[in-house]
Amino acid sequence: MQAAEDLQARWWQLEAKLLDRFGKKPDIESILFLIGMQEVGLQTTKISKEQKQELMHVGACTILASSGYYELEGYDGDGWPHFKQLLEIPDMFMPEQENFLKDHILLYFEQQKF
Numbered sequence: 506m507q508a509a510e511d512l513q514a515r516w517w518q519l520e521a522k523l524l525d526r527f528g529k530k531p532d533i534e535s536i537l538f539l540i541g542m543q544e545v546g547l548q549t550t551k552i553s554k555e556q557k558q559e560l561m562h563v564g565a566c567t568i569l570a571s572s573g574y575y576e577l578e579g580y581d582g583d584g585w586p587h588f589k590q591l592l593e594i595p596d597m598f599m600p601e602q603e604n605f606l607k608d609h610i611l612l613y614f615e616q617q618k619f
């Protein structure tokens with residue numbers, strides 16, 4: 506139980522920092538989108554629905570690469586990263602899946618010194 510409480514406390518701290526920075530409390534999808542934008546280096550305000558989905562995918566692959574689930578294969582001509590899946594992501598119920606992602610997101614932001 507202690508680990509879950511620690512995860513939640515660290516998550517609330519991250520949410521507070523992002524709220525302070527962007528003026529809006531982000532959900533997990535928004536944070537994955539932000540990570541994707543950071544990794545691609547995209548700095549535009551016009552983003553298609555398809556690009557948003559792709560950026561969330563880049564964000565998810567980026568955070569899960571630290572645990573060996575994905576590996577960066579390289580970049581395409583437009584500077585978008587491409588990943589190769591190395592491990593199957595375990596089947597989890599929604600609360601477990603959410604904590605799995607939160608833990609990886611927190612690790613990403615710690616590595617980025619945010």
